[in-house]
Amino acid sequence: MSDKITPVRECDTTLKSVFSEVNAKREETVREGLISYINTLQKETGNLLYPYPIP
Numbered sequence: 001m002s003d004k005i006t007p008v009r010e011c012d013t014t015l016k017s018v019f020s021e022v023n024a025k026r027e028e029t030v031r032e033g034l035i036s037y038i039n040t041l042q043k044e045t046g047n048l049l050y051p052y053p054i055p
Contacts, residue, residue, distance in 0.1 A: 018033035042049050 014033075014037050018030055018037065038049075042051075
C-alpha cells in the first residue's frame with residue numbers, strides 16, 4: 001500500500017506523516033495513523049464520507 005501512497009503523499013501532510021519512512025516500517029503504526037485520520041475527517045465532514053468499516 002505504501003508504494004501506492006508514496007508518490008502522491010506530498011499532497012496531504014497527514015498521509016506524508018503516516019507513511020513516513022519511519023512509520024511505514026510498522027504496519028500497526030500506519031493503521032493507527034490512518035484510523036485516526038479517518039476519524040478526524042468524519043468529524044469534520046459529517047456524513048460526506050462513506051462510513052467504511054475499520055476492522
